[in-house]
Amino acid sequence: MTPSSSPGGGPTRRAVLGGAVGALATAAFAGCGRSGAGGDGRPLEFWQFYAPQSQTQPDLAAQNEWFLSAVSDWNAAHPEQVRPVFIPNFTDPSNTRLATAFASGSGPDVFLISPGDFLRYYNGGALLDLRPYMEAEAVDDFIGEVLATRVVGDGVYALPMEVEPLVMFYSRPAWEAAGLSEGDIPTTWDAMLDVAERLTTPQQSGLVFETTPGYFQNFTWYPWLWQGGGDVVDPRTQQATFDSPAARQALDLFGSAIRRGVAPRTLPAAGDVAGAFAEGYAATWQSGIWQVANFRANQPEFDFGVFTLPTPPDGVPRTVLGGWAWCVNARGRDPDAAARFVVETIGSTSDASVERLVQWCSVAKTDMPPRQSVDRRMRAAGVYDDPVMGFFREQALPTGRGEPRYPPVLYKAVSNAIQRVQAAGASPAEQAAEAQAAVEAFLRTYDGGSLV
Amino acid sequence: MTTLTSRARTGGDEPAARGRRRSVSPASRARQRRETRAAVLFLLPDSLGLLVFVFVPMVLAIALGFFSLDGFGNLRFIGVANYVRMVGDPQFLQSAVVTVTYLVVLVPAVFVVSLLLALLVQQKAPFMGAIRSALFAPYVVSLVVVGLLWQFMLADRVGILNRMLATVGVRDVSWLGDPQYTLGTVVVISIWFQMGYYMIIFLAGLQDIPGEYYEAARIDGANAWQRFRSITWPLLRPTALFVLITLTIAVITGGFDLIYILTGGGPAGSTSLLVYFVYEQAFLFGEYGYAAAVGSVLVLVLLLWSALMFKLTRGGRLDDE
Numbered sequence: 030m031t032p033s034s035s036p037g038g039g040p041t042r043r044a045v046l047g048g049a050v051g052a053l054a055t056a057a058f059a060g061c062g063r064s065g066a067g068g069d070g071r072p073l074e075f076w077q078f079y080a081p082q083s084q085t086q087p088d089l090a091a092q093n094e095w096f097l098s099a100v101s102d103w104n105a106a107h108p109e110q111v112r113p114v115f116i117p118n119f120t121d122p123s124n125t126r127l128a129t130a131f132a133s134g135s136g137p138d139v140f141l142i143s144p145g146d147f148l149r150y151y152n153g154g155a156l157l158d159l160r161p162y163m164e165a166e167a168v169d170d171f172i173g174e175v176l177a178t179r180v181v182g183d184g185v186y187a188l189p190m191e192v193e194p195l196v197m198f199y200s201r202p203a204w205e206a207a208g209l210s211e212g213d214i215p216t217t218w219d220a221m222l223d224v225a226e227r228l229t230t231p232q233q234s235g236l237v238f239e240t241t242p243g244y245f246q247n248f249t250w251y252p253w254l255w256q257g258g259g260d261v262v263d264p265r266t267q268q269a270t271f272d273s274p275a276a277r278q279a280l281d282l283f284g285s286a287i288r289r290g291v292a293p294r295t296l297p298a299a300g301d302v303a304g305a306f307a308e309g310y311a312a313t314w315q316s317g318i319w320q321v322a323n324f325r326a327n328q329p330e331f332d333f334g335v336f337t338l339p340t341p342p343d344g345v346p347r348t349v350l351g352g353w354a355w356c357v358n359a360r361g362r363d364p365d366a367a368a369r370f371v372v373e374t375i376g377s378t379s380d381a382s383v384e385r386l387v388q389w390c391s392v393a394k395t396d397m398p399p400r401q402s403v404d405r406r407m408r409a410a411g412v413y414d415d416p417v418m419g420f421f422r423e424q425a426l427p428t429g430r431g432e433p434r435y436p437p438v439l440y441k442a443v444s445n446a447i448q449r450v451q452a453a454g455a456s457p458a459e460q461a462a463e464a465q466a467a468v469e470a471f472l473r474t475y476d477g478g479s480l481v
Numbered sequence: 482m483t484t485l486t487s488r489a490r491t492g493g494d495e496p497a498a499r500g501r502r503r504s505v506s507p508a509s510r511a512r513q514r515r516e517t518r519a520a521v522l523f524l525l526p527d528s529l530g531l532l533v534f535v536f537v538p539m540v541l542a543i544a545l546g547f548f549s550l551d552g553f554g555n556l557r558f559i560g561v562a563n564y565v566r567m568v569g570d571p572q573f574l575q576s577a578v579v580t581v582t583y584l585v586v587l588v589p590a591v592f593v594v595s596l597l598l599a600l601l602v603q604q605k606a607p608f609m610g611a612i613r614s615a616l617f618a619p620y621v622v623s624l625v626v627v628g629l630l631w632q633f634m635l636a637d638r639v640g641i642l643n644r645m646l647a648t649v650g651v652r653d654v655s656w657l658g659d660p661q662y663t664l665g666t667v668v669v670i671s672i673w674f675q676m677g678y679y680m681i682i683f684l685a686g687l688q689d690i691p692g693e694y695y696e697a698a699r700i701d702g703a704n705a706w707q708r709f710r711s712i713t714w715p716l717l718r719p720t721a722l723f724v725l726i727t728l729t730i731a732v733i734t735g736g737f738d739l740i741y742i743l744t745g746g747g748p749a750g751s752t753s754l755l756v757y758f759v760y761e762q763a764f765l766f767g768e769y770g771y772a773a774a775v776g777s778v779l780v781l782v783l784l785l786w787s788a789l790m791f792k793l794t795r796g797g798r799l800d801d802e
Contacts, residue, residue, distance in 0.1 A: 123741070125764040132552040132769065149767050153553030231647065232638055240658060242747040293637045294658025294748065310639055360554075437766035441572070445750070452748030453660045 072112035073138035073367050075100065076127065078119035088326045088394070095393040099374050099385060109366035111139070120353075122146070122244045131155060131358075138361035139371060141353045142187050144178045144432040145244040145440065150356070151186055152436070152477035157357040157364045158184035162372040170378065170400045178431040179354055181478040187354035188376040191390055192397035193317045194348050194425040195249060197221075197339075198302060201332040203228060203312035214336045218282055221313075221339045225291035228312035235291040237305075237314040238283055242448050247440055248349060248432055249315055250447050253279040255430060256344040261443055261468060262435070262480040269472055271443070272465035278341055280457035284450040294452060303328040317351055318421050321395040335417060337424050350429040352396065378402075391418075397426050435480060442467035539780075546774030552767040563774035573775065575750050576758040579664065583754060584732050587668050591728055592721075595676045599683030600713075613684075617677035624674065628742030631670050632657065660751035663744055667752055670739060675731070679724050686720030687713065726790050730783055755779055 080096035082089070100113050114137065118124045122145065130136045131153070142150060150156050160168065160183065168176075168185060172192070179187040204210065207228045215221040225235030239246040254260070259275025262268065286292035298305035303324045305311040315338070324333055338348055355375060357367040373379070375386055386403045390396040391412040398404040404422075413419040435443070446464040449455035505513075546564070549557045567573050602613045619627065634641050635656040643654060656666045694712045703711065714721075737756045740746060746753035746761065753761075755775065763772035 122765060123745075123760075128552055128764050128767065134554060149551075150553075153551050153555060153767070155553050231652065234638070240748070241745050242749075243745060290653065294655035295637050297637070297639070299632065437768075441766070445572075448747055448749040452658060453751075455749075 071362075072110035073361070073363060073370070074114050075111050075139040075370075076114050076116050076119070076130075076137035077141045078116055080113045080115060082115050086326055088322045091393040095385075095389055102381070103370050103374060107366070107370075109363060109370070111367075111370055134360075136358045136361065138358055138363065138367040140356060140358065141190075142356045143244075143351070143353055144434045145248070147178065147187065147434040148436045148478050148480075151181060155359055156186040157359040157361075157368055158186060159188060159357065159368055159372055159376065160185040162368045163376055164378055167372075167376055167378045170402050171376075172399060172401060172404075174429060174431050175350060175352070175399050178434045178481055179356075187356035188371060189352050189354040189399040190375055190386065191352040191394065192399050192426065192429070193319055193351040194397060194421060194429050195252060195315060195317050195351070196335045196337055196348065196421070196425050197313055198306075198316055198320055199313045199334050199336065200306040200311070201334055203233060203306070203309065204334075207312070211334070215339045217339050218341050222286060222289060222291060225286070225313060226289065229291045233309055234293040234297055234311045235313060236286055237297065237302075237311050238286060238292055238451070239315070240293065240295055240451065241300075242444050244440060246447060247435075247443050248351060250279065250283065250443075251433060252338055252348045252430075253282055253341075255347040255349075256338070256340045258345075261433065261439060262472070264479070264481045267472070267480060269465055269468040271446075271468050272461045276446075276461045276464075277457040280446055280450040280460060282341075283447060284454060284457065287451055288454065303331065303333075306333060307331055318396060318425075319394070321417055321421075325395070335420055337428065346428040348425055348429050349432055350397075350426075351432050352399065397421055431481075433481065434478070436471075436475070436477070438471045439468055439480070442471070542773045543777045543780075545770055546777045548770045550769040552769055559770070563771045564778075566771065567774060567778070572750070572753075573755075573758060576753045576755045579751065579753055580733065580755045583664060583668065583736065584729070587671055587732050588725070588728050590668065590672050591675050591679055591732075592724060594672055595679035595724070596683050596721075598676060598680040599687055600709075602680065603684060603687050613681075616680055619674050619676075620678040622674075624738035625742055627670065627674055628739050631666075632743055635666065657744055658748055660749050663748060663751045667736070667739060667743060670743070671732075671736065674739075675728075679728060682724055683717070683720060686717050690716045722790070722794055726787065729786060733779065733783060 077096065079089075080093040080100075082093050084090045084093055096113055100111050104110050116124070116126055119126070119141065120143075122143075127136070127140065131150075136155065142156075147156075163185065171189065175189050175192050176185065179185060179189065199214075204213070209224065209227065213224055215224050221236065228235035239249045254276055257273075257275030257278055259273045259279065260270050263270045283292075287294060293311075296305075297310035298308060301323075302311070302314050302316050302320050304327070305314070307328050324331055337346055340346055355371045357364055357371055361367055373382065375382060383400065383402045383406065386398065386400060387406045387410070390398050390403060391407050391410065395418060398407055407413065408422075413422045442464040445467075446457075446460040449460050450457050547558060547560060549555075549559045549562075598616055602609055602616065635643075637643065637655050637658060638653070640656075642656065643652075646652070646654060654662065656662050690713065694716075695708055698708045698712060734756060736754050737760060740752050740754055740757045741760075744752040746757045756779075759772045759775050759779070762768040762775065
């Protein structure tokens, strides 16, 4: 009889406990091992925020269906399988899922990327050049302004799937209640603030600019900067150009809207534009083309209008073009297959590839097209006959510039300036100078993709 | 006590005791080995867990503070550059000031409010159980939910608080959008959230104080304040010190969820606590090395604070003995 046996021949309590400890440890370490990525024949993972998900809302269901269909088309024709992985809250830059996956060496094979994140991933060596997988004709088919922020040197490191311009949305009922009509649509900043004053009531904000600090607020502010000829970094010389009259007046626009009491300090209805309009909490709001789908899905009867961003004295009409792009993890399990998947699905000259983007921009979503061939088909299909889509195509898109791809330090310098002027009433001149100094300091040691 | 007694018993007979130790039988030694082995097996899971999930990550995090790491496997040793950068980083310094302000206001406020509540709910009155539960209830709600609820209540123009204030002529106060008010607002919400938990701890301390002391004091003619000053406060000191230590640690390392939901560190950095700053550096900017260095400084501050408390309480003893 050994010490680990009971007098009856069965295991003792100590033996059972010892065995349990051993089993737990084995399971724990085995579990750790399984969590690592490896070339084990598993499908390539495509991280995004559309599918698979069970949604009853028509637009979300259509987007889910589009993604599943795109992936299944590829899977049916190729041995390298792709699995769509739905990542909740993916669009929020503060979502840590993607960052921690890359930090632990287990990033997805294919994922969606915004311009705000582009350089961080490119400079980290995480993005694969897709140009070798593309026909020259297909590269040229992408709209230059849209592709520019995904190109470094000769390489194409992401393919845009949509273009999302910013405009001003307004509530027709609120405007009518204030005695305003389409003839009062402002074309200058001063007129915009005057109109907003007439629309402001104890419950209703006349004009809403983004207030939450973050990449999105910077994104909404850039067109006001560009309208006066300003920039954060000169795309040609790569020198800091932030401290300029254009930056000072754009900062002051956000600050004066608060000072005059026409813009709120926090977003009405937690940022839900359609909800805020319907409840009478806001009358005019700077936002993007995605709100069209939001209105149609959630406030289909609501009467809203759109107009282009007003300009400062001597300014030029400018807006910013947002939108997500597909990219390939250069350190993924099979970057070659992943690149072929991305290019074949949305970046080839094939009929299927072009039609897929037509469906995405006009059926699954209401977006502007990233490719000229897609644009032509959408026009031929009468998509732009819709007054709102026609407005975005003819008036907003031509004044657009791609969302800049600034690294976090530049983003933060600009964000601080906006926040301090807008929320804390700081001097635009001082904040522009401070941001300029921060940008200059950063550029002295910056070594990475060009800042455009 | 057991130790002292056994020492006293054997103290006068040292050589005999050594002799007994030398004459331990083989059977006894085998039993001792088996018991040691069992003890090791019992301790092993916890020890392994602590080693793998606490000690190793902590050491790695401290080590990471001496590297530049971009989150894509590009690692470069940079010595104390992250710590030097911290000293000259206005964002870090602003966050440090915000954190100290938050700490200096919140800790005494929660301490006093929860003590007063404990004294209140200690009284015998109808529905006191329900009142205690109501005061404790906020603590069991997720901070994310707490943040969302307060966000709705404090909304500009249309939030319930601003609607109430409007009836008395106070308009356009932005509790979460004006840097003058945001940190104060977060402090008030934090007090509301935490007071119930510390109230329960104080209540437990109060219920340990023998009632005879109060009876004797009443017979001697002591009023309520004299009873509190001479009986309650001295006897509540161990509990008060425990609350002070745990509350300070909770305030320095916590608050992230609330800030994330309510203000996102804004407006204009007015609520950017150091924990939020660490998160922002690591997960928004990919500055893992710098974030680890700031995190290490926070750990150091907490260690110093704990050491000070241990010194003041003579090695963690919270009573007067």
